[in-house]
Amino acid sequence: MDFDLSEEQRLLKDSIDGLLADAYDFDKRKQYMKEKGGWSRAMWSKLAEQGLLGLPFSEDDGGFGAGGVETMIVMEAMGRALVLEPYLATVVLSGGFLRHGGSAAQKAAHLPGIIDGSKTFAFAQLEKQSRYDLFDVATSAKKKGDGYVIDGEKFVVLNGENADTLIVTARTAGGQRDKSGIGVFIVPTDAKGVTRKGYPTQDGLHAADITLTGVEVGADSVIGDPANGLPLIERVVDEARIALCAEAVGLMDESLNTTVEYIKTRKQFGVAIGSFQSLQHRASDMFVALEQARSMSMFATMAAEFDDAKERATSIAAAKVQIGKSAKFVGQQAIQLHGGIGMTMEAKIGHYFKRLTMIETTFGDTDYHMRRVSEAGGLI
The missing domain is CATH 1.20.140.10 (Butyryl-CoA Dehydrogenase, subunit A, domain 3)
Structure with a gap:
């Protein structure tokens, strides 16, 4: 099996290595940590300008249609530079939900903001009792008309302190540890009933504990099947x-x-x-x-x-x-x-x-x- 990078992949590696070598030494990282939320908006814009925020998204959605190897290249480079910016939370996690489960309307509404760097996202999944089990969800999403009312708490939400939008897991049916009855919802952070408590984590990133109290969302906020999102x-x-x-x-x-x-x-x-x-x-x-x-x-x-x-x-x-x-x-x-x-x-x-x-x-x-x-x- 050939493990060599293609010419395009080598160019991508050289591009991001060069960008981070110039803009992300250890002293500059310490300066970025002092900015609001613990990362640099200017650096995020540079990542967007080089097309790195649009890598995994299809060309039809305004991206570059890159695959897993390209993401691997980017993440290795970010590891070497100890990057603080929310690439994992916004592009990999939240972008992943939109890529794999989002409707055409949801992609059109949210992907351009991710790709051009104007919006960041966070994945609100962890709960105080869930540990590592993705199906252990106590947060509820109860039907109300065509939409839902979400109540619950999420903890250690990476980039939750600064995100414009949350991807929230919530239970629409069944018991707390049932593997069915789990939905995925798009929730604006400025929605009524959303409160956030932000803090730095041990590795210099920032996270937040998020409380959702009677948060009303429409039917268009559901990503995929609200009863079988696991x-x-x-x-x-x-x-x-x-x-x-x-x-x-x-x-x-x-x-x-x-x-x-x-x-x-x-x-x-x-x-x-x-x-x-x-x-x-x-x-x-x-x-x-x-x-x-x-x-x-x-x-x-x-x-x-x-x-x-x-x-x-x-x-x-x-x-x-x-x-x-x-x-x-x-x-x-x-x-x-x-x-x-x-x-x-x-x-x-x-x-x-x-x-x-x-x-x-x-x-x-x-x-x-x-x-x-x-x-x-x-x-x-």
């Missing part, structure tokens, strides 16, 4: 897991490079500590863990095209397991090889480890996905 949710979240795997590879790649450069220059006993064979072995082990993660990230990207939903889910879960293991190992080794400075806010390596740690727990940690793979009978 398959759509699972598909989009699987794509988000793939994107997170790619981002983690970028983070680990930069963590390894930064660590190797550090041990080449840090001196102890009058010599660079990189000359010590034991530290060379640890750096080599980091490289092996990175390449294992990279291969599984590529496998997950290909798995997105599997026709069998169960096979797709198991493959992506297996990738998330390896990503979690590699991220923990590479991150810990990077901190230890940096010594005390690796624990400070001034050194960027600690910020990389924080983001890797958050990725490991997003949409299911290593243990959760290991259990999923086991219950499926293994990957092979």
